[in-house]
Amino acid sequence: MADRPVQVSALALSGLIMTLVLGTALALFAQAKGLSLRPADWSAIRFTVLQALLSTGFSCLLAIPVARALIRRRFPGRAALIVLMGAPFLLPVIVAVLGLLSLYGRNGVLNLALQAVGLPAVSVYGLKGVVLAHVFFNLPLATRMLLNGWQAIPAERFRLAQTLGLPSPFRHVEWPMLRAVLPGAALAIFLVCLTSFVVALTLGGGPRATTLELAIYQALRFDFDPGRAALLAAVQFALCILAVALAARVTLPMGLGAGQDRALAVPAPRGWRRLADALVIGLAALFLMLPLAFILIDGLPGLARLGPTVWQAALRSVWMAAISASLAVSAALMLTLAAATGARRLIEVAAMLPMATSGLVLGTGLFLLLRGFARPEALALPVTIGVNALMALPFLFRLLLPEVRILQADYDRLAQAVGLKGWARLRWLTLPRLARPLGLGAGLAAALAMGDLGVIALFAGDGQATLPLMVQRLAGAYRMEEASAAALLLVGLSFALFALCDLGGRRAAP
C-alpha cells in the first residue's frame, strides 16, 4: 500500500522526531566544557549492558513456555489473566520495587517462610535483584508480544502440520513465528533495561550497580554538566543503535501466509504436558500477581484520606495520558505502514531513536531550547504530553511492525486487485486487521504516559502536578501511607486505561 501521502507524512514525521531527539542532545552538547569518559563511566557501561542482557534473556526465554501454555489451554479466567499480566509493565518503578520487596525482601514473605522452616535467609539485593525486577516488569511484555505472534499464525497451518503427521508443529509453524517476533520483543526489553535506573540503584546494593541513565541523572542534577550528560546519552545511543542493528539482522519474515480467521486451533497435547502447562501458567501468575496483591494491601488503608489535590492530579494524568496515547498510536501506525514498504531504514531508525535518548536529556534539552520563549510552567503540560508520546513510539512501532508486515504480505495484492486504497483501505482493511496490536499499543502508551515522572518534574509549576509526581511528593513528606494509596490509585487508573484500550482492540479484531 503505502499511498504517497502516507509515505510523505511518515518521512516528515521521521524528520521531526530526529530533529527533536538530536536537537535536544545538541542543545546539551552546546553547553559542554570538556568531554571525556571517566573510569566510573566505563564500569557503568559494563554493568548497564550486563544487567540488560541478563534481564532480556530471562524475560524472553521464560515468555516462550508461558505464552505457549496460554495460547493452547482454555480455562476460566484466562482472558482476565492475560489482561492482568499487562499490569507489572505499567507499574511506577518504585511502587513495583516495594511490592517485590514485600515478597523477596529481608522482611518479606519468602524469608519469613524460610526462617520458619529453619533455612538461611536469601538476599535479593545485588545483580540478582535487578534482574528479578526487570523480569517482573518485562516478562508480561514479552509474553504479550508472543501471544500476538501466535495469534497471527493462521489456524490452517496448524491443521496442515497435523494432517502431514508432524510430531509437533514447533519446528515448521511456531519456530518461524518466534524468529519473526522474538527479536523485536528482545530489542524492546533490552532497551527498557538499558535505560533503567531506579531499579538498579534501589535493588543493586550500592554504587557497583550504577547504570548509564543514573550517571546522566547525576551529571544533570548534582554537577549540572549538560555536556557530560549528552556524552553519556551518546554512549547510550550508540548501544541502542547496535542493538537495533543486531535485531534487524536476526529477524526473519514469518512467511506463513494468510488464513481465513478460523478459530485458532493450536494443538493442546494431553498427559504430562497438560500438567506442565498448568504449572507454567500457575507459576507465572503467582510471580506476577503476588507483588500486585501486596501493592493493593499496602495502598488500600490510605485511599480514603487522599486529598483533593491528589484527585485533581489523577484527573490531569488521565487526560494527558489519553492525548499522549492517541498521538503515539497515530504516529506509530503511519510510520509502520510507510516502513513496511518505503524508506524502511530511515523510518525505523527515526522510530527507535526516542528509545536511545533518555527522557532526562530530552526534557533538559527542550528546557534549554524553549526557555527564551515561554515560561516553563506554560509549557509543562504540552511538552510532557509530546515527550511521552515520543517515548512510547518505539514500543508501538516494534509491536505493530511485524503485524503490518504480515498484513502487507498477505493482503496487499488482494487489496490492489480489488482497488481498495486510501481511507477505505484504512477503514476496512488496516484498522480491523490491526485492531488487536493497536489496542494493546494504545493501552501501553497510555499507561506509560500515566507513570512518567522524568519530564514533568523538570517543568511543572505549582498546581500542575501529575499523579506520579504527587506520589513522590507524598513519600517525600513522610506520608508513606498516602503515598502507597496514591500509588495504588495510579496503578488502578493506568491499568484501567490499559485494559480499556486492550479489550477494545481485541473486541474489534476480526
Added chain:
Amino acid sequence: MLAFAVSVPARRNLESVMKVFHLALAFLSLAPMAMADTPVLNVLTYDSFAADWGPGPAIAKGFEAECACKVNYITAGDGAAVLSRLKMEGKGSDADVVLGLDTTLTEAARATGLFAPLAAIAPNDLPVPYTDANFEPFDWGWFAFVYDKTKLSNPPKSFKELAASNLKVVIEDPRSSTPGLGLVMWVKAAYGDQSGQVWKDFAHNILTVTPSWDAAYGLFLKGEADMVLSYTTSPAYHLIAEKDDTKAAAPFSEGHYMQVEVAGKLASSKNQALADQFLAYLAGDAAQAVIPTTNWMYPAKTPAAGLPAGFETLIKPMKSLLYSPAEAEAARQAAVEEWQTALSR
C-alpha cells in the same frame, strides 16, 4: 570507538544551529500577556516546601497579608534540582528568591554569580555560628540514623559500633540526594583522613543505596533495614502526626553533621525590595513557627512560643559538625569518589 571530541569551531556550529532553532521557535511561541495588578514574587523552591502539607502555603498566606503582593512558587524536585534549574535558567530566571539550597550547595550557587547580597542579616539560633552574606538560613537539622525502638533495643552509639555490628542500614546516594551527600560529609568531618577506612568497615552494613530520601525511608518503614539515614527530627513526625512513639534517632559519639537550608535573592530580580521583605518575613517569628511541623526540621530562629510539644523528646547531639560552604565544596568530589571506591569493592 565511543570517544567524542567536540572542537571549538564545531561547537560554534552547534550554537548557530541552535540560534536557527530558537528563531524558528520564536514564530511559534505566543508571548503570554499577563496583566499584573499586584506585584508577584516568584520563589523557586523544592516540591515538598510548596506542597499542601509543606510550609509554603502558610508562609505565602502570611506574607501576602502584609505585602499587598502575590507569592508564586516555582518548584523543582529537591535542593539539588533547584540549583540545576537555576543554572539552566541563568540570568533569564523568573525567580526573585531561591529557597531550599543547603550548605553543601551554596558555594556552587554563589559561583554562578546570580545571587545578590542580603539586605539584612537576621539573627539565628543555629548550634554552630553561621553567617553568609548571600544566604539566609531558614531551617536546619542533624543527620542521624533512625531506628524502631521495638525492634532494636541497643542501638549503636558510633560509626565504629555500627560497623562492628551486623545491623543493616539503608542510605541515600550522595550523587543524587542531599541527605546522601550529607552522610558522606558527616563521615569526612568526623574522621578526616581515615574516612575511607570507615567506609570500608561500614560497607557490609549497607543493605542498599537508594536514589532519594523517600525511597530509603520507605524501605525502612517496610522493615527492610534496621536503620535509615534521616534526621534527628524524623521521630517527631511519627510522634506528632501519627501518635507513634516507636521511632528514635541514635546519638553518635562522633557528633552529628548538620543540614542547613538557606534562601537567597537573585540579582536579576526586578522586585528587589519585595524579595528583601520576603526574606525578612521568612526569618521572622510567624514563618519560623510554621517550619517545625511542616518541614519537620528545626527553625533557624526558635519561635517566641518555643518548639511544638513532642520536639523535647528528640535527641540533642552533644557535638554538631558542619563544614563551611567553601570547605564543603572543596571536599565534595573527593569525598564522593572515596565513598564510591569503598563501596564498589
